[in-house]
Amino acid sequence: MTHTLHRRGSRESLSCDYIVFTMSAKGFNEAGSGKKMKEFLDILLKYRPVNYGDMVTGNGYVKPREEIYNQIGDTSIVHGVFTDPKIVSDVLKELKAADLGTSVVVTGIHEDTEKCCRESSLEKHTVEHSLGIFGRLKRLPAEEILQLTTMCGHGMVPVNLVEKVVADIKRKKKTYREAALDLTRPCHCGVYNPVRAERLLRRLVPLMVLDGCG
The missing domain is CATH 3.30.70 (Alpha-Beta Plaits)
Known part of the structure; x- marks a missing residue:
């Protein structure tokens, strides 16, 4: 898996x-x-x-x-x-x-x-490593956004949703915690980490500028 x-x-x-x-x-x-x-x-x-x-x-x-x-x-x-x-x-x-x-x-x-x-006195059976992303890398969003989207391995947390919750935070419609949970809910399997998401959002939000916000 x-x-x-x-x-x-x-x-x-x-x-x-x-x-x-x-x-x-x-x-x-x-x-x-x-x-x-x-x-x-x-x-x-x-x-x-x-x-x-x-x-x-x-x-x-x-x-x-x-x-x-x-x-x-x-x-x-x-x-x-x-x-x-x-x-x-x-x-x-x-x-x-x-x-x-x-x-x-x-x-x-x-x-x-x-x-x-x-x-735990357990012996591993297999170790898997991701080799990263190949192809037209210039088409990818910023690394700070990828760190949020890739926590859902089935692609249920899209870039547009990340951008929306960032805008919600900047407009004071959502707290960082609320925005992190908005990203967590679409990840059906339950592998999205809301604690890490909140920390990542605190780093990302100051870097992004909304249209019409100067």
Whole structure:
């Protein structure tokens, strides 16, 4: 799974951005895995993720927790977003003890996720790295905007939405927190990090000038 792999930014910016998720393997351990994924979500929620969700139902800023939980099935992919690698280590320790039998993926700075695995006495199966973007790079938006849009790996947070929430902040229609949540809600799977989004917006907004605003 690579939908959480293409996040961009400095090490400092990405040091508060970790995703833990699980999924079953079709034809291998899919049957009956929905119950295990519900247990997975129970464990995640104990550690107060800043966002969570299931690819089938939606994220916790759009759907009630009970609806997400009840709709989890064998083909679900359940996600949680955390800002502290120490908490990720604790989550992994509990997941190891639970031995649910489904694949677990952790996305974050490689050195930090490596440390989380060591602290949890877990051995990695596979490591994936994004090679970046190829092609007509001049057509891309500014890096500061890409850092916000790429937190949704399915492209549900478009450049136009980022520009809109920036305008809302400048016009004092939204707070930084409210604007960050406006970006978070469209990311159906629940992998968008609203805490990081707010920090990125605080850096981006002063750099942008609205038409007619001088």
